[in-house]
């Protein structure tokens with residue numbers, strides 16, 4: 001979840017004993033950690049690639065193999081994936097509670113994130129979906145960078161998470177979260193930046209396009225309904241998030257579901273749903289950048 005100045009959200013997050021939704025750590029290309037995945041390795045990959053390329057678009061070489069261009073629709077593209085929070089954040093309040101400047105306010109470097117009522121953490125969820133998404137995007141030829149290299153350490157700060165996308169000159173960046181809203185609400189939503197007279201202003205329009213592409217692909221690919229408790233048609237705009245305010249590349253956040261809602265929690269704990277979510281995100285990102 002993304003900490004928001006709403007009483008309901010604060011209450012929802014307080015179950016963990018630490019404010020939810022932030023980050024600390026170091027910018028890392030985790031290709032070495034996750035391993036570069038061969039085109040036929042990951043479940044769901046073929047589906048995503050086929051969907052991205054479209055029927056009849058795959059050209060063939062003389063030897064009958066698909067050409068690298070047609071097989072790699074994201075060749076030359078750089079995608080940055082930000083798995084919200086980190087599994088070790090709760091052990092280091094002295095690091096994650098340190099205030100950082102996000103231009104419109106000061107807020108903690110990162111937070112622990114939320115969890116389902118039976119303890120499946122948002123950090124574990126975002127890490128799992130992000131690594132699945134990275135494999136799918138790499139199989140399509142993208143250069144993918146993650147903002148953290150595992151789910152056992154701390155951070156990075158939200159300011160660094162934005163800087164990683166900027167330094168990579170990403171064609172698109174996405175921050176993945178699960179929400180910790182009141183239990184009655186369910187569904188997903190996309191968060192996009194607003195103009196703040198800052199570095200994000202030039203990419204506000206492109207971020208909106210990215211957000212709509214991801215919203216459409218995620219809705220059709222997963223069947224997850226639009227949020228019942230925030231935004232309009234699963235779209236929300238905010239100016240209090242460091243990860244957006246400090247981004248000079250097109251970037252959005254997705255709150256995949258409400259981890260405090262029993263129906264959403266059951267989905268988010270399912271590896272099948274997480275794979276479906278990753279494939280849908282890959283399709284949305286591909287639709288935007290290609």
Ligand SMILES: [Zn+2]
Nearest residue numbers: 001002021177
């Ligand atoms: Zn979060």
